[in-house]
Amino acid sequence: MNKVAIIGVGHTKFGKLEDKNLLDLLCDASLQAIENSNTNDKDFDAVYVSCMLAETLNHMTAIASAVVDRIGLIPAAADHVKNGPASGGSAIKNAFYSITSGACDMVLVVGAEKMTHITTPGLITSAVATLTHHNAERVHGVSLPSLAGMLTRTYMEKYNVPKEWITSIAVKNHKNGMNNPYAHFQKEITLEKALASPIIADPLRLYDICPISDGGAAMVLCSAEIAKKFCDTPILITGVGQATDTHIVYEREDLTVLKALQICSKQAYSMAKKTPEDIDVCEAHDAFTILEAIQSEDLGFFKKGEGAKAAYEGLTEIGGVIPINPSGGLKARGHPLGATGVAQVVELVWQLRGEAGKRQIEGAETGITCNFGGFGNNILSILVERM
Amino acid sequence: MSETTIVWKKCKKCRKLQHPDHLRCIQCKNTTFDTVKSSGDCKLLTYTILNAPPSEYRDKKSYTIGVVEYSNGLKAIGQIISSENLKIGMKLTSKFQKLTENLDGKEIFGITFKPT
Known part of the structure; x- marks a missing residue:
């Protein structure tokens, strides 16, 4: 199996x-990644384009064909990868296996979403809610925030957790976003303000929920053998995992357990021969504050029921035992759906190269992501290391 | 389907209760099922009051969604016709009825719950 290296990254402003x-957005991020990887004069074998709602929000299909044409990568193979808000993670997974298999040597992954031009109230919520189970959930008006609201209530009751422990995750992520020039929000918030913000899906409030954003992110991957020709600090992808869980959320035995994350992170750790203790930095999928709390447990960093407390106590801050979302996460960096899974790995590349500026985690050598493609029913985890 | 009966599936082989949409058992892949009907009364497992409805529910400012469990172990999600004095564990009755119309004007049916 050929090893896979990331040799360049690109990231537009989110917002x-x-x-x-x-x-x-797709082309800006792509050209940045190509420039950053010194592959301006190179042919690419394949391009994977990630976007969740191109048809619904932008009336566009065949976006992968459009990208290769516009940025001059014809005749590279080009695919549009769609897996909900984990389209980015799935695109990277496809690129990874295209290289490990020996089929490709030079591959571009790019993800983007254009959302903020939609002004009809409820239309984005409705478009995203199309990923829920149609007959069991969607017809009843179940949206992603409503599932997160119910999960938050269940978690608080089960583990006797006060709401401020959960909401402290938004405060931490806004603080990190301050130092990310690409973030949608570069503004600190106080816990008091977050706890008093409007209720969206009780007990979740506005500041517990990620924004609707535009943005793109990209990376160039190649087989590790040739990586040093292009880049002094290639970052290796050494673990990739993906797993699914029940589409109907209430059919899970315990709402507060993300079984798919337990499985896919175990796959990634095992492929990379690493354990949670080896991880220096994590980019989690905090579309809602509760998700980061539970993901930090099912990624193996904390015991069940202790994720929110750990965040409240500062263990997941930059400088803490396991920094989570130094980028600001989905909460502050923003959540252009198709870009998110790619942007998570781009942040880890910057962290591992030592290029993360004021939000740099000193000496970071190993990082992992959690990218959600539904409400816990399709999850990817990608593990990266310094070469 | 009658207005108050909610029909679910139970796997003939492993006896796992599940939503009628499943063509093969989510636990053992078996394809034969018994029909299970809800008893009408159920208890509230969790809920949320949603103040930002998707566009299908554009005519409402807010509504309540809850997950319940019937005495036979069957679980379901639906809208609760109340947003006040809700408590986890409280008793509810359930009904199958028209909920709204989708963006094409088609009637949407589903489950509603009411405190007893």
Whole structure:
């Protein structure tokens, strides 16, 4: 099995980008990654384009064909990868196996979403809710925030957790986002303000929930053998895992257990021959504060029921025992759906190269992601290391 | 389907209760099922009051969604016709009824719960 290296990354500003359309975001991020990897004059074998709602929100199909045409990568193979908000993670997984198998040597992954031009109330919520189970959940008006609200209530009752422990995750992620020039929000918030923000899906409030964002992120991957020709600090992908769980959320025995994450992170750890104790930095999928708390448990960093407490006590801050979301996470960096899974790994690349500026985790050598493609029913975990 | 009966599936082989959408058992892959009907009364497992409805429910400012468990172990999700004095573990009755119309004007049916 060939080893896989990331030799360059790109990341547009995330936020409300009025003068950029979906294709602009995909191409801007791609060209940055190509420039960053010194592969301007190289042919690519394959391009994986991640976007969740191109058809619904942008009336575009065949976006992978559009990207290779616009950035001059014809005749590279080009695929549009769709797996909900884990489309980015799935695109990276596809690129990874295309190289490990020996089929490809040079591959581009790019993810983006253009969302903020939609102004109809409820339309984005409704478009995202199409990923829930149609007959059991969606017809009843179940949205992603409502599932997160119910999960938060169950977790608080089961483990006797006060809401401020959970919401402290938003405060920490906003603090980290302050030092990320690409983040949607570069503004600190106080716990008092977050706990008093409008209720969206009781007990979840506005500041517990990620924003709707535009943005793109990209990376160039190649077989590790040739990586040093292009880049002094290649970052290896050494573990990839993916697993699924029941589509109907209430059909799980215990709502507060993300079985798919337990399985896919174990796959990633085992492929890389690592344990949770070896991880220096993590990028989690905090679409809602409760998710980061539970993910930190099912990734193996904390015991069940102790994730929110650990965050409240500062264990997941930069400088803590396991820093989570130094980028600001989905909460502050923003959540352009198709870009998120790629942006998570881009942040780990910057951290492992020592290029993360004021949010740098000193000496970070190993990182892991958690990328959600539904409400815990399709999850990817990607583990990266310094070469 | 009657207005108050909710029909679920139980695997003939491993006896796992599940949503009728499953074509093969989620636990053992078996394809034969018995029909299980809800008893009408159930208890509240968890809930949320949603203040940001998706566009299918654009005519409502807010509504309550809950997960319940019937005495036979069957679980279901639906809308609770109340947002006040809700408590985990409280008794509810359930009904199958029209909930809303989708963006194409088609009637949407589903489960509702009411405190007893």
